[in-house]
Amino acid sequence: MDTFTPRHVAELSAFVTSDRFSTGQSNRELHRHDISFHLGTLPAGIIWPLTTDEVSRILSWAYDNDVPVTPWGAGTSTEGNPVPTRGGLVVDLTLMNRILDIRPQDLQADVEPGVLRKELNRQAGKHGLFFPPDPGADATIGGMIANNASGVQTVKYGATRDYVMRLTVVLPKGGIIHTGCKAPKSSSGYDLTRLFVGSEGTLGIVTEATLRLTGIPSHFLAATIRFKDLESASRAVALMIGSGLGPAALELLPPGLIRLMNREKHLGLPEEPSLFCEFHGISKNVLQETADLAKEVCEDCGAVGFTFETEEGARKDLWRARHEAWETIHRAHPKKQTLIVDAAVPISRYPDIVVFSQKIVEEYRAVGYVFGHAGDGNLHVVLVGDPADTAEWSKLEAINHAIVEKAVQVGGTCTGEHGVGIGKRKFMQLEHGESYHLMRQIKETIDPKWLMNPDKIF
Ligand SMILES: Cc1cc2nc3c(=O)[nH]c(=O)nc-3n(C[C@H](O)[C@H](O)[C@H](O)COP(=O)(O)OP(=O)(O)OC[C@H]3O[C@@H](n4cnc5c(N)ncnc54)[C@H](O)[C@@H]3O)c2cc1C
CATH class of the missing domain: 3.30.70.2740 (Alpha-Beta Plaits)
Known part of the structure; x- marks a missing residue:
C-alpha cells in the first residue's frame, strides 16, 4: 500500500494536528531505510502521535482498514528493523519524548518512547544515576526496548531487557495494556514485559516505560592491552571474566580497525590486536589492584603491552572512537x-x-x-x-x-x-x-492480520 485514498487521508488527519501527519514525498523517503543497505517500500504516510490514546486510535483505525503499520524510533537499526516492507503507515514516535518522572530514591525513571538515551542520561546524571545500555547511536528508548539493544558496557551492567520494569503497550487492534510493576522483583504470572522487549514492534507499540537506573561509578580506569594475535586476545576474555575482575567493558579490536581509528582520530594507538577494557570502582586503589590483576591474567595469555588511562579526556576519546567504529569503516x-x-x-x-x-x-x-x-x-x-x-x-x-x-x-x-x-x-x-x-503462534494471537511491522522477525 504506497498511497492512501482521500478517505484514509481525511480519517488519519482527524487523529492529530495537521503538522503531525504527512504524505509528503521527502518524509516518506526519509522513513524508507534505516542505516543499513535494506531498502523498504515507500510508506503511504507518516504520523507523529503525542499520547497513548492517539496511538490507540491510530492502531485501531489501521486494523479496521487493513493498513500495515511500522513503528519508528531514531531509524538507527542495522537490519532493516524499522523499514516498511508493505507501505502503509509509519508511526514515528520521536515526538513522544518526555521524561515523565525520575525517582532517585527508587532508582527509576518513567519515560515516553521517543526519549533519546543521551538525554535520559543527562537528566538522570543530575541525580548521580544513569541508564547503562549504550548502543553507539543516540537511539530512542522505544527503539532500544524493541531491539533489546546493548553495547560496550553490557558485560557489567546488562542489556536493555535488564532495565525495563513496566511498559504501556498499544496492541495491534488498539487495546492498551500495562505490563510488569515498579517493585524490584515479582513472580506474578507470565513475564509479558520481556515478551515485548526485543519484539521489534511486531506485537504493538510501546508508549511508556518504567526503567531501572543505576548509580554512576565514582572512579574509572580504561586500559588497552595488546596481543600478538586476535586469538590470544580472545582467549584472555574468558579468563578476565572468570577471575572476577568484573570489567565494565571488554572489546576486541583488530589492527586494521585501529589503523582506521588512528588515521581519523589521531589516537596514536599501537596497531596490534587489542582488548579495550574499562573498570569501574569505588576508589583509585581498588581500580589499580584490579588493573594489576588484569595485567597478570593477560600476560598468561601472551599479552605484549599495556596502557592504562585514567585521564578523563583520553578515556572518552578512546570510547568515542570505539563507538564510532562502524561510521569510521564507512568513511574509509x-x-x-x-x-x-x-x-x-x-x-x-x-x-x-x-x-x-x-x-x-x-x-x-x-x-x-x-x-x-x-x-x-x-x-x-x-x-x-x-x-x-x-x-x-x-x-x-x-x-x-x-x-x-x-x-x-x-x-x-x-x-x-x-x-x-x-x-x-x-x-x-x-x-x-x-x-x-x-513465536509465530504468539504473533498470530496478538496480531491476527499480521499488520504490525510486517516481514520482520518472521
Ligand atoms: C553507529 C551505530 C552503532 C550501533 N551500535 C549498536 C550497539 O553497540 N548495540 C546495539 O544494540 N545496537 C547498536 N546499533 C543499532 C541501533 O542503534 C539500536 O538497535 C537501537 O536500539 C535502535 O534504536 P532506534 O531508536 O534507532 O530505533 P529504530 O531503528 O527506529 O527502530 C528499531 C525497532 O524498534 C521498533 N520500534 C521503534 N520504536 C518503537 C516503539 N515505541 N514501540 C515498539 N516498537 C518500536 C521499530 O519498528 C524497529 O523494529 C548501532 C547503530 C549505529 C548506527
Missing part, C-alpha cells in the same frame, strides 16, 4: 555498504569463532573487520561491499551464513544485539527450531 570505504555479522557465543567459544571468522574472510578474499563486544561473546564482522555487485555481495552473505551456523552450533545466536529485522530472518528456524513455531 566510501560508496560501499556493510553487512554486519552480529553473532554471539558462550565466552569459552569466543576464540574459536574469532579464528573461524578471520579465516573465512581471508578465504573469500573479502574486506571485513573482525571485532566485537568480547566480554558478551558478541562478535561483529563488518563486511564491506557493493550490494549491486551480486558476485561480491553473495560472498559476504556466504561468510555471514557460515559464521551464524557456527555460532548456533555451539549454542549461540545469530544476533546478540541488533535484532532480526529483515536481514536475520533466514536464520530464525535454524536457531529456534520448534520454538520458532510458538
Whole structure:
C-alpha cells in the first residue's frame, strides 16, 4: 500500500494536528531505510502521535482498514528493523519524548518512547544515576526496548531487557495494556514485559516505560592491552571474566580497525590486536589492584603491552572512537555498504569463532573487520561491499551464513544485539527450531492480520 485514498487521508488527519501527519514525498523517503543497505517500500504516510490514546486510535483505525503499520524510533537499526516492507503507515514516535518522572530514591525513571538515551542520561546524571545500555547511536528508548539493544558496557551492567520494569503497550487492534510493576522483583504470572522487549514492534507499540537506573561509578580506569594475535586476545576474555575482575567493558579490536581509528582520530594507538577494557570502582586503589590483576591474567595469555588511562579526556576519546567504529569503516570505504555479522557465543567459544571468522574472510578474499563486544561473546564482522555487485555481495552473505551456523552450533545466536529485522530472518528456524513455531503462534494471537511491522522477525 504506497498511497492512501482521500478517505484514509481525511480519517488519519482527524487523529492529530495537521503538522503531525504527512504524505509528503521527502518524509516518506526519509522513513524508507534505516542505516543499513535494506531498502523498504515507500510508506503511504507518516504520523507523529503525542499520547497513548492517539496511538490507540491510530492502531485501531489501521486494523479496521487493513493498513500495515511500522513503528519508528531514531531509524538507527542495522537490519532493516524499522523499514516498511508493505507501505502503509509509519508511526514515528520521536515526538513522544518526555521524561515523565525520575525517582532517585527508587532508582527509576518513567519515560515516553521517543526519549533519546543521551538525554535520559543527562537528566538522570543530575541525580548521580544513569541508564547503562549504550548502543553507539543516540537511539530512542522505544527503539532500544524493541531491539533489546546493548553495547560496550553490557558485560557489567546488562542489556536493555535488564532495565525495563513496566511498559504501556498499544496492541495491534488498539487495546492498551500495562505490563510488569515498579517493585524490584515479582513472580506474578507470565513475564509479558520481556515478551515485548526485543519484539521489534511486531506485537504493538510501546508508549511508556518504567526503567531501572543505576548509580554512576565514582572512579574509572580504561586500559588497552595488546596481543600478538586476535586469538590470544580472545582467549584472555574468558579468563578476565572468570577471575572476577568484573570489567565494565571488554572489546576486541583488530589492527586494521585501529589503523582506521588512528588515521581519523589521531589516537596514536599501537596497531596490534587489542582488548579495550574499562573498570569501574569505588576508589583509585581498588581500580589499580584490579588493573594489576588484569595485567597478570593477560600476560598468561601472551599479552605484549599495556596502557592504562585514567585521564578523563583520553578515556572518552578512546570510547568515542570505539563507538564510532562502524561510521569510521564507512568513511574509509566510501560508496560501499556493510553487512554486519552480529553473532554471539558462550565466552569459552569466543576464540574459536574469532579464528573461524578471520579465516573465512581471508578465504573469500573479502574486506571485513573482525571485532566485537568480547566480554558478551558478541562478535561483529563488518563486511564491506557493493550490494549491486551480486558476485561480491553473495560472498559476504556466504561468510555471514557460515559464521551464524557456527555460532548456533555451539549454542549461540545469530544476533546478540541488533535484532532480526529483515536481514536475520533466514536464520530464525535454524536457531529456534520448534520454538520458532510458538513465536509465530504468539504473533498470530496478538496480531491476527499480521499488520504490525510486517516481514520482520518472521
Ligand atoms: C553507529 C551505530 C552503532 C550501533 N551500535 C549498536 C550497539 O553497540 N548495540 C546495539 O544494540 N545496537 C547498536 N546499533 C543499532 C541501533 O542503534 C539500536 O538497535 C537501537 O536500539 C535502535 O534504536 P532506534 O531508536 O534507532 O530505533 P529504530 O531503528 O527506529 O527502530 C528499531 C525497532 O524498534 C521498533 N520500534 C521503534 N520504536 C518503537 C516503539 N515505541 N514501540 C515498539 N516498537 C518500536 C521499530 O519498528 C524497529 O523494529 C548501532 C547503530 C549505529 C548506527
